[in-house]
Structure formats: C-alpha cells, structure tokens
Amino acid sequence: MNIEKENNTELFFKELKSKTCNPEILYNLSLKGIYLYKPLYLYKRIKYNEYVVDISLMNKQYFKIYNDRQYDRLIEKFEKYEDKKNSYNKNEYRELLILNEYIIKKLVNDNNNSYILTLLNEHSHISLYCLLKYNYISYKIFDYFKCDTIYYRIFLFITFYIAYYLKESINLSNISKYIGNYCVSNHFKNKFDKDIIALEFIIINICKDFINSICGDIELNNIHSKGSSAFSKVCGSFLFECKITYDKNNFIITNYKEYLLNENKLNDNRSENSYIKREDLWFGNKDLFNFNFKLKKYHLKYNERYNYSYQEIDKFSLIFRDKYLNDDELSKVLKDPEYILYKSENDTTMEHNYFYTIIIRCCVIGSLIYNNKSKFVINTLTELLNNYIPLSYNFKENRLYFEPTERDIGVFEDMEEWMEDYHNLFYYTISSTSNAKFNNIMKLLIFTICIFLANCALAKESGVFCRYNYNGVSKVYDPAYFDNEGNIVYAKTIEEYAKVLGPTWYGVSWCDNNTMVNSIGVLRYFQYSK
Numbered sequence: 310m311n312i313e314k315e316n317n318t319e320l321f322f323k324e325l326k327s328k329t330c331n332p333e334i335l336y337n338l339s340l341k342g343i344y345l346y347k348p349l350y351l352y353k354r355i356k357y358n359e360y361v362v363d364i365s366l367m368n369k370q371y372f373k374i375y376n377d378r379q380y381d382r383l384i385e386k387f388e389k390y391e392d393k394k395n396s397y398n399k400n401e402y403r404e405l406l407i408l409n410e411y412i413i414k415k416l417v418n419d420n421n422n423s424y425i426l427t428l429l430n431e432h433s434h435i436s437l438y439c440l441l442k443y444n445y446i447s448y449k450i451f452d453y454f455k456c457d458t459i460y461y462r463i464f465l466f467i468t469f470y471i472a473y474y475l476k477e478s479i480n481l482s483n484i485s486k487y488i489g490n491y492c493v494s495n496h497f498k499n500k501f502d503k504d505i506i507a508l509e510f511i512i513i514n515i516c517k518d519f520i521n522s523i524c525g526d527i528e529l530n531n532i533h534s535k536g537s538s539a540f541s542k543v544c545g546s547f548l549f550e551c552k553i554t555y556d557k558n559n560f561i562i563t564n565y566k567e568y569l570l571n572e573n574k575l576n577d578n579r580s581e582n583s584y585i586k587r588e589d590l591w592f593g594n595k596d597l598f599n600f601n602f603k604l605k606k607y608h609l610k611y612n613e614r615y616n617y618s619y620q621e622i623d624k625f626s627l628i629f630r631d632k633y634l635n636d637d638e639l640s641k642v643l644k645d646p647e648y649i650l651y652k653s654e655n656d657t658t659m660e661h662n663y664f665y666t667i668i669i670r671c672c673v674i675g676s677l678i679y680n681n682k683s684k685f686v687i688n689t690l691t692e693l694l695n696n697y698i699p700l701s702y703n704f705k706e707n708r709l710y711f712e713p714t715e716r717d718i719g720v721f722e723d724m725e726e727w728m729e730d731y732h733n734l735f736y737y738t739i740s741s742t743s744n745a746k747f748n749n750i751m752k753l754l755i756f757t758i759c760i761f762l763a764n765c766a767l768a769k770e771s772g773v774f775c776r777y778n779y780n781g782v783s784k785v786y787d788p789a790y791f792d793n794e795g796n797i798v799y800a801k802t803i804e805e806y807a808k809v810l811g812p813t814w815y816g817v818s819w820c821d822n823n824t825m826v827n828s829i830g831v832l833r834y835f836q837y838s839k
C-alpha cells in the first residue's frame with residue numbers, strides 16, 4: 310500500500326468535490342501520484358477544464374472533451390507522445406478518449422492533426438461505429454469496411470465501449486454465448502480496472518450470474534452492502550473486495566473459507582468457460598448489435614489470396630479495368646465514392662474474390678482522396694483495410710502506399726509462376742485510368758512496389774545478396790533503390806546495399822561468402838557453412 314498516494318488521492322477527491330475546486334491543485338496532486346478511480350467527466354466543476362486531458366492521460370483514465378481549449382491541449386499532448394516515436398503504445402492512450410459527438414466532429418474536420426488520434430488496426434472499428442452513429446459515413450461504407458471477424462479481446466473492448474461509454478442499447482449478458490466468462494472477466498478487469506463505475510456496471514450486467522453460480526446471492530449482497538466494489542478474476546478465480554480509494558492491486562479475499570470449499574468448482578468453471586466462437590465476433594451479431602440494416606460477410610482472408618493463379622488474377626485485373634474503370638464508369642466513381650459499391654453489389658463475379666473485393670475498397674478510398682474528403686475518415690478506412698492488405702495512408706501527402714511486409718516477400722518467393730506480386734497488380738489496375746489526378750493518388754505506390762519486385766524477382770546467381778537481421782538471413786536478387794532524382798539504381802556492391810538498408814540490419818554479404826559489411830562500412834568475417 311502506498312500511503313502517500315492514498316493521502317494524495319483523498320486530498321484530490323476532497324478538492325474535486327469542493328465548491329471552490331481549483332484545477333491547478335488537482336493537477337499538482339496528480340503529478341505527485343494519485344489513484345484516479347473515476348473519470349473526470351463525472352464532475353461538473355472540472356469536466357470542461359483543459360487539465361482533464363493532462364490528469365486523465367497521466368493516470369490512464371477514460372475521458373471526454375467538450376471544447377476547443379481541451380481539444381488543443383489534447384493535440385499538444387499527443388504531439389509530444391508522437392515525438393517519442395515507438396516508445397509508447399499508441400492505441401493504449403488513444404482509446405482512453407471517448408468519442409462523443411463533439412470530438413468526432415473535430416476529428417472529421419481537422420485535416421492537419423487528426424492522424425495522431427486515429428485508432429489503429431481493428432481498434433478503428435470504434436471510430437467506424439462513431440462515424441456511422443453521427444452520420445459522417447453511410448451504412449454502405451460501414452458494411453464494406455468493417456471486418457468479418459474481430460479478435461476477441463478487441464471485440465470485448467469495442468462492445469463494452471459502445472454499450473457503456475456511448476450509451477448504446479446492447480445486451481451485454483449475451484456476450485457469454487460467444488466468449489467464455491473466464492476470458493470476458495479477465496480482460497474486462499485488465500482494461501477497466503481504473504474506472505470503478507465501469508467495473509460495477511460489468512459486475513451487474515455481465516458477471517453477476519457467474520458470481521452467483523459460485524458464491525450465491527448472499528455473498529454478493531454482503532459485499533455490496535459494505536460500500537465497496539467486488540470483482541472476480543474468473544469473474545474470477547477468487548472473489549475479491551477492493552475499496553475504491555485503494556491501489557487496484559490491494560485486493561483481499563472476502564470469503565476465504567467458501568473459496569477453499571469451492572476451489573475445485575472454480576477450476577472446473579475456468580476450463581468450461583474459456584471458449585471463443587470467433588466467427589460470431591462481428592458487428593452482424595444480432596444478439597449484441599441492433600442495426601436497422603443488414604450486414605454482410607465478405608470472406609476476405611489474407612492467407613488465401615494466392616488461391617488463384619497469376620494468370621487468373623491478371624485476367625481479373627483486365628476485366629475490372631474494362632468494367633469499372635473505363636472512361637464512362639470512372640467519371641461516376643470519381644463523382645461518388647459509393648457508386649462502385651452499389652454497382653458491384655449485384656455482380657456475382659465479385660463475390661468471395663479477394664482481388665475484386667480489395668480493389669473495390671481501394672477505389673472507394675481513392676475517390677475520397679480525389680474529392681478531398683475528411684482525412685480522418687480516409688485514415689480510419691485505410692486502417693481497417695490494412696487487416697487484409699499491407700496498405701497505409703500518408704496523411705500529409707494525401708496518398709496511399711502499398712507496403713509489402715516480410716511475410717509477403719516470403720510467400721511471393723515461393724510462387725515461381727508469379728511474375729509480380731498482388732501489390733503490383735493492384736497498382737497497375739487502379740493507376741492506369743484516363744484520369745491523371747486519380748492515378749497520381751497512387752503514384753508513390755510504384756516506388757515501394759518497384760523496390761519490392763527488384764528484391765524478389767529471380768535474377769542471375771552472381772547478383773545474390775544475403776542480408777542479416779534478428780530474424781536470420783534472407784536472400785535478395787539484384788536489389789534496387791531510388792536515387793535522389795527518382796531513378797531506379799541496382800546495387801552493385803554489398804557496401805552500397807548495406808548503406809541503403811541502414812542500421813536496422815546487421816549487414817549484407819554475397820551469398821556463399823564469409824565477408825559481411827554493415828551500413829557504416831564495418832567489415833565482419835564469419836565461418837560460412839552450407
């Protein structure tokens with residue numbers, strides 16, 4: 310127990326509840342260390358003050374903002390986080406911000422700073438939901454960009470976040486039909502253990518039946534009658550009591566004798582309640598979400614993208630250009646980003662086809678960029694599409710990048726009949742239209758793709774480089790890079806290629822040779838063995 314922190318916490322909440330509440334006093338107490346066990350938006354005397362941002366972030370507590378002063382403070386804080394580069398978990402801090410109507414409006418209209426508040430990967434489903442809720446996107450965009458399935462931990466967070474913080478009508482007790490209570494309670498405690506009001510909501514609406522099945526109603530009522538909050542670890546392995554002003558780690562077992570008697574039952578319950586029905590974890594689950602439109606699964610599976618031959622995909626590309634990107638159709642696509650979604654809806658050849666479904670979504674994003682739509686919306690959609698293809702959005706340049714990863718390279722090297730990778734086909738399909746402005750949105754894609762292809766294409770054995778990093782060694786055939794004038798240059802020496810790769814790689818050697826050089830020209834010798 311941290312006595313100083315306990316005392317600071319008592320002083321903090323005493324000041325918070327006083328009629329003369331001074332935000333600077335609260336901020337200074339927070340700097341000394343407190344247990345912020347309730348969100349500050351619950352307190353009228355400070356909820357509109359910019360110190361809400363500082364205090365909430367330093368204590369990793371959920372918060373809302375309501376005015377421009379708070380928004381400016383928020384941007385200032387996150388710019389400092391961004392300066393730390395990879396030393397902080399972006400989602401961990403960004404998801405603390407509750408996306409009310411005010412903040413969504415600010416993000417949608419801020420084309421300079423909103424990128425630093427964009428939730429990443431599957432967490433972007435929260436932003437997608439709020440964009441729909443506040444009428445910034447249509448149900449059609451929502452349907453096409455939501456994922457077919459969501460990782461269970463993220464799904465739990467999203468579902469509770471929407472139900473509790475956004476006050477949407479969701480029957481949270483139905484979660485247990487698809488995710489076992491052991492997984493549910495464990496994750497909820499880890500994500501919401503600093504918001505004591507949220508924890509009590511979880512106990513009442515999600516975990517109460519499970520607690521009662523082990524401990525009975527009497528024990529649960531006794532705990533609540535003491536004015537403390539109970540939470541269990543399977544909704545738990547034990548039942549804990551924790552006074553709300555105490556350190557979250559300072560738990561005690563309240564019913565130790567009963568716990569010992571029921572220990573085997575608890576362990577059995579843990580085994581029985583660890584199931585996850587992954588295919589049901591999506592926005593189309595009617596037991597949890599009540600949309601007034603039908604959602605569709607598009608069966609996009611990244612690992613199955615090579616189920617077609619190269620010749621088939623090349624043919625798909627030609628068909629798509631002729632059918633959807635001819636001069637007449639292209640003008641409609643550029644006029645209305647959703648046009649291509651409606652046009653493809655009744656095209657049966659598009660169903661369950663990885664190439665078509667991805668290229669359609671790329672066209673939607675391209676049309677949004679072409680029409681200078683909200684960068685926050687574009688960034689959110691790109692983050693979701695990134696679950697299926699290595700695609701990123703350059704916020705400042707307002708362009709898309711395909712970024713092949715190591716796993717793409719590994720797969721592509723094994724596909725001997727493939728002359729080029731998916732990313733190259735995507736690029737040429739989209740960027741070969743009659744509209745130069747639209748093509749230019751994708752123009753920088755060719756830089757990444759050319760490097761990727763040059764590194765992967767089969768060449769003469771004399772041009773084989775071996776590059777080394779913490780994952781081991783990988784072969785590269787005739788590696789290429791771009792010079793300052795944008796020309797493709799093929800590396801001729803291991804020193805040249807090592808300099809291009811930079812310090813993140815241990816070094817480069819000729820394959821079958823025992824001399825390796827790093828990016829600053831230091832040579833190393835090693836024993837080569839076949």
